Amino acid sequence: MSIHLNAQPGQIAETVLLPGDPLRAQHIAETFFKNPVQHNSVRGMLGFTGTYKGQRVSVQGTGMGIPSAMIYAEELITQYGCKNLIRVGTCGSYQEHVKVRDIVIGQAASTDSNINKIRFGEKTFAPVASFDLLLAAYQTAQERGFTTHVGNIISSDTFYHDDYEQYRIWKDFGVLAVEMEAAGLYTTAAKHGVRALTILTVSDHLITHEVTSAEERQLTFNGMIEVALDAALNIG
Numbered sequence: 001m002s003i004h005l006n007a008q009p010g011q012i013a014e015t016v017l018l019p020g021d022p023l024r025a026q027h028i029a030e031t032f033f034k035n036p037v038q039h040n041s042v043r044g045m046l047g048f049t050g051t052y053k054g055q056r057v058s059v060q061g062t063g064m065g066i067p068s069a070m071i072y073a074e075e076l077i078t079q080y081g082c083k084n085l086i087r088v089g090t091c092g093s094y095q096e097h098v099k100v101r102d103i104v105i106g107q108a109a110s111t112d113s114n115i116n117k118i119r120f121g122e123k124t125f126a127p128v129a130s131f132d133l134l135l136a137a138y139q140t141a142q143e144r145g146f147t148t149h150v151g152n153i154i155s156s157d158t159f160y161h162d163d164y165e166q167y168r169i170w171k172d173f174g175v176l177a178v179e180m181e182a183a184g185l186y187t188t189a190a191k192h193g194v195r196a197l198t199i200l201t202v203s204d205h206l207i208t209h210e211v212t213s214a215e216e217r218q219l220t221f222n223g224m225i226e227v228a229l230d231a232a233l234n235i236g
């Protein structure tokens with residue numbers, strides 16, 4: 001047991017899917033896992049372990065924002081021995097060609113957060129995905145015919161910005177989409193030498209203002225989950 005997880009030792013698999021929304025974690029377990037067992041209830045941050053195509057796999061909600069996600073990533077790695085951490089989340093598109101319901105794979109994660117200034121001071125650390133997980137996810141998405149974009153994303157500490165137009169600086173430098181956790185996940189994984197990847201589905205568009213419903217964010221976007229699970233199978 002750790003401070004934020006009440007799973008027993010050995011109860012969580014080496015590969016863990018990490019949605020922000022704990023109810024999406026439950027949906028993933030009930031939809032994709034064989035014999036899912038709930039391994040966490042602390043703070044209602046639901047986590048489950050089962051099998052997918054014969055391989056043990058877990059899913060753990062992380063909450064919203066880098067600090068929350070980093071707590072779960074740190075405890076999963078250091079207390080439960082997790083080795084492959086795959087975030088499955090939603091994002092807002094910053095680019096015209098990245099459409100609502102497309103998949104975005106975060107090759108790197110820029111951020112407006114101070115997390116890495118705390119560690120690195122004036123030096124700049126570049127949080128990046130694990131290449132083998134990224135490659136496996138991209139190939140899986142291509143095989144399944146999902147419209148998939150790979151590139152830089154931004155993990156923001158703010159969902160409701162005072163200056164709506166602030167996104168343009170990121171857009172102008174080719175950042176594909178905004179979410180709120182990947183930079184923290186990639187940094188924690190790098191610190192401990194484990195794999196991490198972020199796979200996102202575009203839930204809303206900063207330019208066209210198209211949106212999806214809360215229900216769709218919780219219950220659907222199954223394509224991205226299949227991509228994450230099959231990518232994990234492919235790297236063994």
Ligand SMILES: O=P(O)(O)O[C@H]1O[C@H](CO)[C@@H](O)[C@H]1O
Nearest residue numbers: 019020021064089090179180
């Ligand atoms: O859908 P999830 O995984 O929660 O991800 C995105 O949605 C939340 C904001 O609505 C933030 O956590 C952001 O990163």
Ligand SMILES: O=c1cc[nH]c(=O)[nH]1
Nearest residue numbers: 090091092178179180
């Ligand atoms: O963090 C997020 C997630 C989805 N959409 C956004 O605009 N921001």
